[in-house]
Amino acid sequence: QKEVEQNSGPLSVPEGAIASLNCTYSDRGSQSFFWYRQYSGKSPELIMFIYSNGDKEDGRFTAQLNKASQYVSLLIRDSQPSDSATYLCAALTGGFKTIFGAGTRLFVKA
């Protein structure tokens, strides 16, 4: 069974700090990886995706991929209370199927 694992949290960080969210995936054939943000009662919004080993930066967000360790992370710099949400990690496992993790809840304290 192909899986994406995330710590459910909650992860609590003070405003202005760096939030670090992690996930692991089981399928070595996974090609692309995604981070989504989901506010309570709303649908997921795509933050960014990554498909090459290393770091990819977009504003306050940095995604990191290590295919050898089957590990993906998302760093949020200068965390704001508005970043408080559930963050979903997802992996494209082949063809058109994407497997989602259950999400990590993040709380940013003002």
Added chain:
Amino acid sequence: SQTIHQWPATLVQPVGSPLSLECTVEGTSNPNLYWYRQAAGRGLQLLFYSVGIGQISSEVPQNLSASRPQDRQFILSSKKLLLSDSGFYLCAWSSGRNNEQFFGPGTRLTVL
């Protein structure tokens, strides 16, 4: 720009009643389309996906079905709802090389 619509936004249905949820996408052609269900506090469960008109792949055997009568229209149906069908139903589309998916606003279904 692309837009995805879902309706209704909320729905309360009795057990045993039928269901029809609709999803439409604007601003793109031949998208891949997906139906997911999210139970309260849980992750996304892929129900169906479609890569073209009339092409449906089912991921979970259950009392739900899907159809794609037009290129940018995806419908989720059931003949008889179960209590366990309650949840947040999300439609998504993708078309990029990396298959990044974009979600509609969702339908919150409560089966009583």
